[in-house]
Amino acid sequence: MSDQQAQQAQHTPRSLIVTFYGAYGRGGPDRPGGAPGPVPVAALIRLLGALGVDPPSVRSAVSRLKRRGLLVAERTAAGAAAYGLSDAARQLLEDGDRRIFGRPAARLSDGWVLAVFSVPEEERHKRHLLRSRLSRLGFGTAAPGVWIAPAHLYEETRHTLERLELGPYVDLFTGTHAGFAPTAQAVARWWDLDAIAARHRAFLAEHEPVLARWARRRSVPPEAAYRDYLLALDAWRRLPYADPGLPSPLLPEDWPGGRAAEVFGRLDAKLRAAGARYACEATAGPHRTRGTV
Incomplete structure (x- = not known):
């Protein structure tokens, strides 16, 4: 499998749409920088097109998300066909914010x-x-x-x-864990640490070079920032669930989770705001699509 095929397998259209709404599709007074209302279908096609997703795949993914009750059909103020988040989807995204962006450090004494x-x-x-x-x-x-x-x-x-x-x-x-095996040994039974570490390393292999490229750049073009940020967030947002944030004394010395979290945090700080400018521009432009998916 080529690198491009591997990336496409990871970043499915449906996953990218959910990631987009999580990052930029919940705009409002308490969440500046996102789309202020339902996102027009034409804008979704443009926004996903920037990530290499073709229009039929966008429409198919939107239909599946609608059937699952995550997206609801709406209209923009101009009457264009659009999709917003259902109440259940908003709750799911809000539940994920603390885990994805917070990553509280666990202490062994917490139990x-x-x-x-x-x-x-x-x-x-x-x-x-x-x-x-x-x-x-x-x-x-x-x-x-x-x-x-x-x-x-x-x-x-x-x-x-x-x-x-x-x-x-x-x-x-x-x-607390009181025995009989040492807690570090028990943790290695309770979780597949090798599999979790492999996911962290895969994230680093894909996105650490992206961070290095951005570190060398003086400007932050909005479309490029949007593209790299959405791909990073789409890959990262599953990791804090696979890895529950185990206390560091219980993990192998070469555990890659901290470095992966740092890379994502730096990409988030560098690219998120610039990506929001591109997302707002795409959702605010003229949209002629009148029907629904």
Whole structure:
């Protein structure tokens, strides 16, 4: 697989659209720099075109996101067909902001949160939902039916399970690991650290050279900033969920997570605002598309 094919496999049109709305599609008084209203279909085609996505792929991805209830059809003030975020999608993006942009450092003294659940057989689909949601939150598996994460994820976990109406099936506990294996050895069982490290290294391989190129530039052209920032954010936003932010004493000495977070943070600081100027220009231009996808 070529580098271009690998990038296309990672950055799917649907993922890029979600990333765009997360970065620039939630404009308003409390979020300056984003699109102030629903994004016209023609603007989405232009914005995704800057990332190498063709119009049919954009329309297909928008249709799938609409069916999933993440995008809703609207009209701009000028009457152009447009799409905005559903309330559920806004909540999902807001839930992700702290994890993606905050990355709180866990301390060993903070302890752990445990999730134990029991789901009746007639509701086994909720069992699958619970497992997938806990995994996506970054939980590891301490034992069959026992999931574990750093304690700083307690509030986010509780909020997520309540929002999905899964709380009645789950007991949450907080505490410390008291043995018998050393905690670092136990953590290596609870999480696939090699797989997580590989994802960090893949991010660094793709985006550390991008940061180096921008560090040599004096100007920050908006379209180029938008393109590189969206690709970096699209790759990065999954990593803080795969990697729950384990305390550093429990990780291998060559753990690449800190460096990956630094690279993304510097790209965010360098490119996000300039990218917003391009996104606003694209969404504010004339749009003739009258129908819906």
